[in-house]
Amino acid sequence: MAIDFKQDILAPVAQDFAAMDQFINEGISSKVALVMSVSKHVVEAGGKRMRPIMCLLAAYACGETNLKHAQKLAAIIEMLHTATLVHDDVVDESGLRRGRPTANATWNNQTAVLVGDFLIARAFDLxxxxxxxxxxxxxxxxxxxxxxxxxxxxxxxxQPDTTEDIYLQIIHGKTSRLFELATEGAAILAGKPEYREPLRRFAGHFGNAFQIIDDILDYTSDADTLGKNIGDDLMEGKPTLPLIAAMQNTQGEQRDLIRRSIATGGTSQLEQVIAIVQNSGALDYCHKRATEETERALQALEILPESTYRQALVNLTRLALDRIQ
Amino acid sequence: MAIDFKQDILAPVAQDFAAMDQFINEGISSKVALVMSVSKHVVEAGGKRMRPIMCLLAAYACGETNLKHAQKLAAIIEMLHTATLVHDDVVDESGLRRGRPTANATWNNQTAVLVGDFLIARAFDLxxxxxxxxxxxxxxxxxxxxxxxxxxxxxxxxQPDTTEDIYLQIIHGKTSRLFELATEGAAILAGKPEYREPLRRFAGHFGNAFQIIDDILDYTSDADTLGKNIGDDLMEGKPTLPLIAAMQNTQGEQRDLIRRSIATGGTSQLEQVIAIVQNSGALDYCHKRATEETERALQALEILPESTYRQALVNLTRLALDRIQ
Incomplete structure (x- = not known):
């Protein structure tokens, strides 16, 4: 049966959202008008708030009873996430995120850099x-x-010589590490040090699966439903797992074409690259790796006591994988 | 008698520098090669390390006996300062700082934004x-x-309508606040809460004087000896005190010219602006304000027990003012 986001994941923490949003709004309040309007713009552009949901679920799965603390930590996680997005959009020179103009596009790079700094500092302050x-x-x-x-x-x-190991280091830093903070932080907050390591392992593998799936979607046809365009990564010459696997599985001209595409960036060869990625078995390998990471994530959760919160984390993990089924 | 930086300011903490630099070098060490080379580049471009010197002097003036703690706090202050410079250079699109290529010029904006983020995070980590x-x-x-x-x-x-009050808010945030952290932080570290407020007041007024003097130097002829070019602020349309005072002291065409220059930025009217700033009494007013801030800074120090450290802080404050004598 298909997992329903609202019913099977969000429901156990739905009543925390108003309070969490209130903490975020207090967090971004500033006597400087420009700080507030930019912060508001980027916070409102937020997606499904997956990271704070995970933080809340993990906290309650650990038995945290101080709702305010859990909601505050979730707000901090979302603010840190928002700050990294604001700086990422400057770094990637992105004009749109989830169909909305980015801060750097709406204002300018300068404003985006400084408001990102403010959000990092404010997250630490909270x-x-x-x-x-x-x-x-x-x-x-x-x-x-x-x-x-x-x-x-x-x-x-x-860099076409980027290995799968380096790729894993990259996605751990850029994606999984914040998921780890959201869940390991929840265990620390709840005063349950025995759940730190399992929740960190859970989030680390979940994050890896999540990012591998994201990177798969950059080369498959239904990606634009997610607000991401096919070929974005190739455009920027990012050596993601689909390309690394394709280079492993091919040789001669095909392999050279992938290497050149990474080295130069751009999408002039996008169709050929997609064909190679799909026909070389690279996508199958990526699916296999995402599934492995998902299984490891689910395994790590087993040490936690059964609860609707733990079950919601399981559901979230399965739903993330479903994106490529 | 002229104050000598090395003998009258640096001497009491000169023996702390090697240890502090060691803390900074440990702080910027990273398994990511690019993080380290950029951090090293920007840290080495540092100037006279005025902020960490002030931090060390304040700590010892408060009676701090744990040298390692004081040196570590000083290192943290310098790392925070460096991080803000890296992001400032992105914001100002600067190519040179103190005659050396900036991080954004040597690498690119992307790298500078992210390494700045790393330095902020690492400073908090320490x-x-x-x-x-x-x-x-x-x-x-x-x-x-x-x-x-x-x-x-x-x-x-x-914005030509920027008031002196807003100007003071700006320079407090961009300059004085970090000086305050350096000295108030030293009092907290030393376990002397009674010196927090005096040291904060000292640093706040010192920072204001320091920045007003910097802004004066942007319109006077010997500025290029400091690695700053005359007209940099005007180029960017920054309404600094010399311009705010000039608008107060003039009317009609002169006032309009200053207003237009702020609104448009650029240096096509630099000579006329300098002439108005100098002839309208605006520089005299800036001198007066810098002197007042300096006096308030020195006053705040009086509550601290006499020591070579306190005297060195006095000397530093006087030397800063000497830049416009």
Whole structure:
């Protein structure tokens, strides 16, 4: 039976959303008008709020009873996520995100850089209020690693020699690490250190699966339903798993074509690249890897006590994989 | 007698520099090669390290006996300062800083944005290690206000109606606030809450004087000796105090010319603007304001016990003012 996002994932934490949004709105309030309008614009462009949902579910799955604390941590996670998106859009020179003009497009790069800085600082400011030194250390280390992952991705751009191992390091930093903070942070907050490692493993593998699926969708035809255009990654010369696997599975002219496309970027050879990715078995390999990561994520959850919250995390993990079924 | 930077300011903390630099180098170490080379480039471009010197002097003036702690806080201050410079250079599209190519010019905007993010995160990571929640709250709030000040500056660009009050808010955020963190943070670190407010007042007024002097130098002829070019602020349409005062002191055509120059930016009317700034008494007013801020800074220091450290802070404050004598 198909998983329903609202009923099977969101429902157990739906009543937390108003309070969480309130924390976010308080967080982005500023005496500087421009700070507020840009922050509001980017926060409202947020998607399904998957990261804060995961944070809330993880906190309640760990037995957290202080709703305000859980909602505040979820708000912090969303603000950090928003800050990275704002800077990512500057880095990628994106004009649209989820069909809305980005901050850099609506205002300019300058404003986007500085408001991103403000959101990072404010997220830490709210985190300090939770008065938990272990949580602070987890987040300060984690945000370093997120930035490192983003730079690693930049460093790998146009590099056809990027290995699957480097690819995994990149997606861990740019995607999985924040999921880890959302769930491991929830365990710390709930005072359940025994769930830190399982929830971190869960989120790490979930994030890997999530990003691999995202990277698959960049080369398959129904991608535009997600607000992402086919060929975006190729355009920027990003050596994602579909291309790395395609280079592994081919040789001669086909392999050279993929290598050249990564090195130069652009989409003039997009059709040929898609054909090679699909016919070489690269997509099958990516599916297999995403499925493996999903299974490992689900396995890690088993140590948590059964609850509707744990079940919702399971459902979310399965729904993410369903995007490529 | 003229104040000598090395002998009258640096000497009492000169022996701390090697250890502080070591903390900075450990702080910027990363498994991602590009993170390290960019961080190294920007840290080495640092100037006289005035902020960490002030932090060390304030800590010892408060009686801090843990040298490692003081050196670490000073390193954190310098890393935060470096991070803001990296992002400022992206925002201002600067190609050179102190005669060296900026990070955005040497690499690109993308790299500079992300490495700046890394430096902010790493500074917080080191701060968490100092294990002082009051210090953390001070810094997390302060870095929000720094970002807000930078955005306020952006918001005021090309706005001839910017008042002296808004100007003071801008320079407090972009300049004085980090000085405040350096010295108030030192008092917190030393466990001397009674010196927090005096040291914050000292640094706030010092920072204001410092920035007003910087803004004066943008319209006076010996500015290029400081690596700053005459007319940089006018080029960007920044309504700094010399222009605000000039608009106060003039009317009719002269006032309109200043207003237009702020609104449009550019230096095509630089000579006329300089002449108006100099002849209208605007520079005299700026000198007066810088002197007042300097006096308030020195006054605030008086509550601290006499020591070579306090004296060095006095000397630093006087030397900063000497730049326009």
């Amino acid at each position: 985190l300090v209020d939770l008065d938990n030194m272990i949580l602070l250390k987890d987040f300060s280390t984690g945000t370093c690693e997120i930035a490192e992952g983003e730079v690693l991705q930049l460093q790998a751009q146009h | 701060l968490v290690d100092l294990d002082n929640m009051i210090l953390l709250k001070d810094f997390s709030t302060g870095t929000c206000e720094i970002a807000e000040g930078e955005v306020l500056q952006l918001q005021a660009q090309h």
